[in-house]
Amino acid sequence: xxxxxxxxxxxxxxxxxxxSGKKIAIDAFNTxxxxxxxxxxxxxxxxxxxKGEITSVHSGILYRTANLxxxxxxxxxxxxxxxxxxxRETVEKRREERDEAKKKWxxxxxxxxxxxxxxxxxxALLLTEEMIEDAKKILxxxxxxxxxxxxxxxxxxAHMARKGDVFAAASQDYDSxxxxxxxxxxxxxxxxxxxxxGKDVYVENPPEIIELERTLSDLGITREQxxxxxxxxxxxxxxxxxxxxxxxxxxxxxKKCKKPEDITRFVEWSFDISPVDLYNFFLNPPVTDSYNxxxxxxxxEGLIRFMVDExxxxxxxxxKVAERVxxxxxxxxxKGLEAWF
DNA sequence: CAACCGGA
DNA sequence: TCCGGTTGG
Numbered sequence: 024x025x026x027x028x029x030x031x032x033x034x035x036x037x038x039x040x041x042x043s044g045k046k047i048a049i050d051a052f053n054t055x056x057x058x059x060x061x062x063x064x065x066x067x068x069x070x071x072x073x074k075g076e077i078t079s080v081h082s083g084i085l086y087r088t089a090n091l092x093x094x095x096x097x098x099x100x101x102x103x104x105x106x107x108x109x110x111r112e113t114v115e116k117r118r119e120e121r122d123e124a125k126k127k128w129x130x131x132x133x134x135x136x137x138x139x140x141x142x143x144x145x146x147a148l149l150l151t152e153e154m155i156e157d158a159k160k161i162l163x164x165x166x167x168x169x170x171x172x173x174x175x176x177x178x179x180x181a182h183m184a185r186k187g188d189v190f191a192a193a194s195q196d197y198d199s200x201x202x203x204x205x206x207x208x209x210x211x212x213x214x215x216x217x218x219x220x221g222k223d224v225y226v227e228n229p230p231e232i233i234e235l236e237r238t239l240s241d242l243g244i245t246r247e248q249x250x251x252x253x254x255x256x257x258x259x260x261x262x263x264x265x266x267x268x269x270x271x272x273x274x275x276x277x278k279k280c281k282k283p284e285d286i287t288r289f290v291e292w293s294f295d296i297s298p299v300d301l302y303n304f305f306l307n308p309p310v311t312d313s314y315n316x317x318x319x320x321x322x323x324e325g326l327i328r329f330m331v332d333e334x335x336x337x338x339x340x341x342x343k344v345a346e347r348v349x350x351x352x353x354x355x356x357x358k359g360l361e362a363w364f
Numbered sequence: 365c366a367a368c369c370g371g372a
Numbered sequence: 373t374c375c376g377g378t379t380g381g
Contacts, residue, residue, distance in 0.1 A: 057365075058365065061365050062365050062366080062380085062381095063365090064379085064380090064381095065378095069381085070379095070380060070381040071381055072381055073381080076381090077381090078380090078381050079365085079381085081381085082365075082366080082367095082380070082381075083365055083366080086365075086366050086367075087365075087366080090366080212365070212366090213365085213366070214365070214366065334381075335381055336380085336381070337380075337381085340367075340368090340380080343367095365380105366379105366380090367378100367379080367380075368377105368378080368379070368380090369376105369377090369378080369379090370375105370376100370377095370378105371374105371375090371376095371377105372373100372374085372375085372376105
């Protein structure tokens, strides 16, 4: 879900080609959830093997990654580690919401209401440990760097972008900006299309980039004040935010705050975690410097065997993808990324 | 979401 | 080659 500051940031539309030759730290969990919720049949059921193992995440990771590589982008997938203790309540609440959605999905299916079924199905599934491990395995077989964050993936991605080891962080959420990433890419997809919820209408949804400095100067605030805005409107750690405060009022409050201790002078804070602790977490989260952001040679046959033998993918399709991945790797290592074209 | 297929 | 509908697992 992430921090609710979308209305305040300055997003600039880009083309996927604009990212060619660049390394991008991708929020793996965020991306996998998109796949899990969006790669569905018309009745809302995900892709599955004959044994009922869900393979929507596998499909998304495989094709999306191959396409990025073909466009000269080096994706660096950053996986979440241990969530901070104060996120536990949110994590539990989300599991309950998913259980609820699952029931409603089944009811809608019984009633033959496909529209509702699709809606509830999207919210009904949880990433499993097996999906996460399989995604890592697919990426490694593709020769794509996998980074294990000690805590939040968005924090780790921001750290890598700040150091200049990657050009930007990519996620649908805005948290990486609070964690200090100089750039955030959203809608890092090939088709650039998105279905409007509840309607049979598709809208263009092109990739966009949000620059932290640009956003801060447009708002006339510091990163510290952006964090204050975030924790007032709501984050994963205090999901509802302060009652009655949207982006506009939060901005006004933040402008009056010199330090996090000032927050409680303006708003009533009722969450378990203190605003100062939350602020300090965003300002200085747990991260690691032990990671690699370079491509390795892909294991073409290994990839084919894993997808075909263990997950019932079509050999023709996977072989085609694997060849594209191999071609991309050769091109990247021969020319270097600067001279992609 | 992205690949594939068939008709324009 | 582009497009809309369908399939993938």
